[in-house]
Each structure stands twice: as C-alpha cells, then as structure tokens.
Amino acid sequence: MFRSLSLTNTTITLCKRSFPFSTVSSLKNQASQNRLSSEEYEAYQRKRKTDWKRQQGGHGFLDELIINVRGGKGGDGCVAFHREKFIPFGPPSGGNGGRGGDVYILPTPELTSLSTVAKRVRGERGGNGQGTWQNGKNGSPLIVRVPLGTVVREIPRGDPRRAQDEWEAEEEALEGLDASEKQAKMRENRWMHYPRHGASNLERDPFKEAEDMLYKQERERRYARRKRETEAPIFLDLDKMDEAENDPSAPLGLPRKENFGHLVASGGLGGMGNPYFQSAENRSPKFATRGHEGERITIVLELKLLADIGLVGMPNAGKSTFLRSVTGGRAKTEVAGYAFTTLNPVVGVVRIADDGTFEGSLSQHVVHEETSVEEAIAQEKLEKGELAYSLTRNQSQASTTDGFGSGHRFDLLESFRFTIADNPGLISQASANVGLGHSFLRSMERSLALVYVVDFSNPAPWDELVVLREELEQYQPGMSHKARLVIANKSDLLAGDGDPVAVQAAKAKLKHLEAFVHSEMGVIDSWGKPLKLDVVPVSAKFSQNMKKVVGLMKTYVEEARAVEHRSTT
Numbered sequence: 001m002f003r004s005l006s007l008t009n010t011t012i013t014l015c016k017r018s019f020p021f022s023t024v025s026s027l028k029n030q031a032s033q034n035r036l037s038s039e040e041y042e043a044y045q046r047k048r049k050t051d052w053k054r055q056q057g058g059h060g061f062l063d064e065l066i067i068n069v070r071g072g073k074g075g076d077g078c079v080a081f082h083r084e085k086f087i088p089f090g091p092p093s094g095g096n097g098g099r100g101g102d103v104y105i106l107p108t109p110e111l112t113s114l115s116t117v118a119k120r121v122r123g124e125r126g127g128n129g130q131g132t133w134q135n136g137k138n139g140s141p142l143i144v145r146v147p148l149g150t151v152v153r154e155i156p157r158g159d160p161r162r163a164q165d166e167w168e169a170e171e172e173a174l175e176g177l178d179a180s181e182k183q184a185k186m187r188e189n190r191w192m193h194y195p196r197h198g199a200s201n202l203e204r205d206p207f208k209e210a211e212d213m214l215y216k217q218e219r220e221r222r223y224a225r226r227k228r229e230t231e232a233p234i235f236l237d238l239d240k241m242d243e244a245e246n247d248p249s250a251p252l253g254l255p256r257k258e259n260f261g262h263l264v265a266s267g268g269l270g271g272m273g274n275p276y277f278q279s280a281e282n283r284s285p286k287f288a289t290r291g292h293e294g295e296r297i298t299i300v301l302e303l304k305l306l307a308d309i310g311l312v313g314m315p316n317a318g319k320s321t322f323l324r325s326v327t328g329g330r331a332k333t334e335v336a337g338y339a340f341t342t343l344n345p346v347v348g349v350v351r352i353a354d355d356g357t358f359e360g361s362l363s364q365h366v367v368h369e370e371t372s373v374e375e376a377i378a379q380e381k382l383e384k385g386e387l388a389y390s391l392t393r394n395q396s397q398a399s400t401t402d403g404f405g406s407g408h409r410f411d412l413l414e415s416f417r418f419t420i421a422d423n424p425g426l427i428s429q430a431s432a433n434v435g436l437g438h439s440f441l442r443s444m445e446r447s448l449a450l451v452y453v454v455d456f457s458n459p460a461p462w463d464e465l466v467v468l469r470e471e472l473e474q475y476q477p478g479m480s481h482k483a484r485l486v487i488a489n490k491s492d493l494l495a496g497d498g499d500p501v502a503v504q505a506a507k508a509k510l511k512h513l514e515a516f517v518h519s520e521m522g523v524i525d526s527w528g529k530p531l532k533l534d535v536v537p538v539s540a541k542f543s544q545n546m547k548k549v550v551g552l553m554k555t556y557v558e559e560a561r562a563v564e565h566r567s568t569t
C-alpha cells in the first residue's frame with residue numbers, strides 16, 4: 001500500500017508501515033538510493049520532531065516528569081503461640097509486622113536534569129512479624145533525588161494522569177465479583193489465620209469485632225487522606241537546599257541527623273500479631289492482620305532552570321545564534337533558518353573580566369553560521385586533513401594578542417559570571433498552545449531579567465515586541481516587568497554594505513524602534529519605579545556589538561541580585 005506525503009513543495013511516495021520508525025528507515029533507504037535528496041529527508045525529520053513536540057501540547061519538555069510514588073507495604077503480623085518445655089499451651093507470641101518504608105524527595109545541587117528520576121518509585125516493604133514476639137523490620141526510607149529548582153505538585157483526583165490510590169486499585173481488582181467472593185478476597189488481603197483455623201475464626205465473635213474495628217480504622221484513614229488531598233495537596237518549591245539541623249552543643253559521638261528531605265508518601269502500617277487481639281473473651285486469638293498498603297500518589301515534577309537572563313523572541317529571531325555568540329560557541333544549541341529549531345531551553349554561561357571582556361569575545365570563532373553550515377565546514381576540513389593539526393580552542397585563545405593567555409587563564413581574570421537561557425520561539429497565541437505552547441516559560445519564571453530578541457531586518461520589529469509582551473503576561477501577569485533590554489538582531493542585514501542611504505534608513509529605523517520602546521514598552525522595576533528598556537542593535541551572527549550587550553546584562557544581573565539579597569536579609 002502506498003500513500004503520498006507532501007514535503008516542502010515536493011511530493012514523495014513512501015511505503016506505509018504501521019511503525020513510524022520504519023517510515024524513517026525507509027526514507028533513509030530512499031535517501032541512500034538518491035531517490036530523496038538529503039535536504040528533503042532532513043526537512044521531513046525536522047517536521048516530525050517539531051510535530052511530535054507540538055502534539056504534547058507544551059508538556060513533556062525535558063523539564064517535566066510525572067512519577068507514581070508508593071510508600072512501602074507494611075509487613076504482615078504473625079500468628080504464633082509460645083511453646084516451651086513443660087509449657088505446651090503458651091500465650092500468643094506472634095510479632096507485629098514492620099512499617100513500610102516512607103518515600104522522600106530531596107533536592108540535590110549535583111543533579112541538573114530530571115532524566116535520572118525513576119518514573120515509578122516504591123518504598124521498601126516492612127519485614128513480617130515472627131514467632132516469640134519478634135517484630136518485623138521497618139522498611140528503610142527511600143530518597144528520590146531531584147535537581148535543585150524542582151517544583152513538586154500532587155496531581156489532583158479526577159485528572160486522567162493520576163494513578164489509582166490503594167483503595168481504588170482494590171476496588172478495581174474486585175470488580176465483577178459477587179458479594180461473598182468480594183468479602184472473601186477482602187478478608188484474604190487483610191487477615192492471616194492460624195493453620196486450619198481459617199473457617200472457624202470467621203464464625204467467632206471476637207474476629208467479627210476485630211474485623212469491624214479494622215474496617216472502621218480504614219474508613220477513617222481514607223477520609224483523612226481525601227481531606228488532606230483536597231485541603232493541602234502536596235506542593236513543594238525546592239529551590240533551596242535544606243540541611244538537617246544538628247544541635248551544635250550535642251554530645252560528641254552523637255550521630256549526625258540525616259536529611260531525608262520532604263515526605264511525599266508514607267509507608268503502610270505493619271500488621272498486628274495475634275497477641276494484639278488477646279482479650280478476656282478470647283484468650284488465644286488465632287488470627288493476625290496483614291500489613292497495610294503504603295500511600296500511593298502521583299506527582300508531577302517541574303524543573304525550573306536557574307538562568308539569570310532569559311531570552312524571549314519569536315522563532316528565527318536569532319536567540320540561539322546570540323547565545324552561541326556570547327559564549328564563544330561553547331553553548332551547544334542548534335541554529336537553523338526555520339521556525340522552532342530550538343525545542344528545549346538551553347543554558348549557557350557568560351564569564352566576564354573586570355574590563356568588560358567576556359570569554360566568548362576571545363574566541364577566534366566570530367562568525368556563527370547555521371549548525372548545518374558549520375558541520376559541513378568541519379566535515380570538509382576533516383576530509384582534507386586540516387583538523388589533524390589544528391589548534392584546540394584553548395590553544396587558539398592562547399595565541400590571541402590581548403594577553404589573556406589560554407582559555408584556562410581566564411579563570412584568573414574572571415570577575416563575574418551569569419547564565420543565559422535560550423528559549424524556544426514564542427509566537428502569538430502561544431498561550432492557547434499554538435506553536436510549542438509557552439510552558440517552557442516556566443524556566444524563565446525565576447530568571448532575574450528577561451531580554452527580548454527581535455529580528456531588526458523585519459519591516460516592523462516593534463509589532464513583535466507587543467506580541468511577546470502579551471504572551472508573557474498571558475503566562476504570568478506581571479512577568480513582562482522583568483524585561484530590561486531589546487536586542488535588535490540581524491542589524492548586519494540593514495546597511496551591511498555601507499550604502500549611505502541604507503545606513504540613514506537603518507538609523508531612522510533604530511530611532512523609531514527606540515521611540516516605540518520608550519513610549520509603549522515601559523516597565524515597573526522591583527522598587528516600583530518606572531523604567532525604560534534599553535535598545536541595542538547587534539549582529540549575533542557576526543558577533544558585533546556584543547560587548548555592550550554583555551555589559552548591560554551584567555548590570556541587570558547585579559541589580560537584581562542586590563534586590564534579592566536585600567529582600568532575604
């Protein structure tokens with residue numbers, strides 16, 4: 001069977017298979033047989049990647065993960081009777097089961113992504129009780145480590161992404177059974193009987209009373225859980241390390257308290273051994289309870305990247321090129337001339353010396369071409385054998401004349417550093433999940449400052465600004481007041497050849513942009529004072545005017561850090 005697939009103005013025919021990857025491999029085959037040009041193949045792959053991201057409706061960026069957590073099941077109680085020489089009918093001696101292990105969440109600075117977090121977490125089971133009053137061992141606590149800056153939210157009841165809780169799971173397992181079968185199963189899940197006493201136990205009043213009591217406790221627990229879920233669902237904003245507090249004047253040799261983090265699901269209680277059910281009426285109870293199920297909850301983890309500055313712009317404005325330029329090509333973010341190249345936020349580090357020189361400016365790599373062009377150049381060099389003896393990045397920096405020496409020597413000169421996050425493109429209606437949605441702005445929420453990047457070669461770059469501000473406000477009212485700067489990128493495209501008329505026109509356009517920004521785009525800073533945004537024309541591709549931008553960004557970060565410092569002290 002065949003079907004047609006339209007691809008960037010060409011129509012190709014490909015084999016229909018049910019598994020999408022085979023479609024790609026068949027395309028790969030076609031490409032290798034020269035029936036499909038490599039550009040067409042690439043365009044197809046790119047389209048699939050972006051479509052896939054879009055289908056997720058803005059969810060599923062690398063910084064969001066849903067996990068199912070279960071506390072450990074409690075250990076079973078034991079039915080036993082003490083036996084000793086000359087004591088043939090000793091008292092009941094079954095131990096209680098141990099508690100199931102609790103599950104905690106702990107923020108850790110060593111982690112930077114949620115990729116290491118397991119999607120299903122289950123606490124350790126408590127040990128079963130044993131004869132001669134031996135209680136089972138408690139399950140040890142389980143710690144789920146997440147990166148610093150993770151937000152933990154419990155998924156509420158009714159949300160389809162939520163897994164069943166322990167009671168719902170049991171109800172589902174019992175579905176379709178008649179009343180007596182149900183009762184038998186429920187008893188099996190809850191009670192242990194002394195061998196050959198199962199049937200007789202069920203008829204005796206003490207057992208019935210104990211059973212009623214157990215169900216009553218269960219109902220109370222269930223009610224309390226529901227109440228907790230609706231009144232105080234789990235919400236943790238883990239942006240700070242919290243150390244376990246140790247008393248400094250504690251006696252020597254006392255073990256240090258261990259910090260487990262935040263409890264998210266507690267383990268089930270252990271079952272009761274048969275001595276628990278001993279009473280005046282029932283001197284030798286021949287039953288014990290099984291351990292309780294641990295709490296089951298579904299939580300969503302969201303990682304807020306901690307970048308000082310966030311770049312906000314429409315697709316293709318040159319955000320990724322800008323990040324590569326300020327980091328001297330170190331930040332590995334893809335650059336290409338089509339919309340939605342960047343699908344996940346990428347963070348780069350900018351290091352600055354006292355005199356305003358930044359590490360990226362020392363790089364001899366000043367032209368930042370599209371990734372595919374750079375790859376083609378590298379491939380060509382590789383084939384010619386030029387790469388074999390070429391200098392490494394640090395060696396080439398050592399040969400620069402400005403006296404900074406090798407890249408490592410910059411460590412001595414570095415006086416300030418901040419991070420910049422390159423974001424996917426934001427478009428009009430992103431809040432209604434057009435394009436890639438805007439959920440990635442979550443990473444920007446705690447950025448100290450935002451910077452708009454617009455394509456200055458567009459006929460009306462000011463229109464872009466209005467849309468961007470609108471989308472920021474849609475995401476979080478007041479967020480647009482974090483903006484400090486407008487980068488007018490791609491300025492080389494205007495009057496790059498030095499034609500005086502074009503230069504005049506470019507100057508006039510810049511004036512217009514500045515006037516627009518000053519009159520329409522004012523913000524209120526954290527002290528409540530009105531502030532005008534800076535406007536700087538740059539060419540990210542050719543690394544022009546970058547020093548000025550980096551200098552300005554440094555001042556924003558310094559100011560914002562000072563504000564934060566003051567508000568915390």
Ligand SMILES: Nc1nc2c(ncn2[C@@H]2O[C@H](COP(=O)(O)OP(=O)(O)OP(=O)(O)O)[C@@H](O)[C@H]2O)c(=O)[nH]1
Pocket residue numbers: 313314315316317318319320321322334335336337338339340341342343368369370423424425426489490491492493538539540541542
């Ligand atoms: N002439 C010129 N082209 C530029 C400049 N900056 C970026 N470009 C080109 O603009 C195109 C888009 O650049 P990207 O950096 O991928 O744009 P982006 O904003 O990251 O786009 P998305 O990731 O899709 O949101 C590429 O073809 C770049 O080569 C510039 O300063 N001058």
Ligand SMILES: [Mg+2]
Pocket residue numbers: 319320321334335341342422423424
């Ligand atoms: Mg990009």
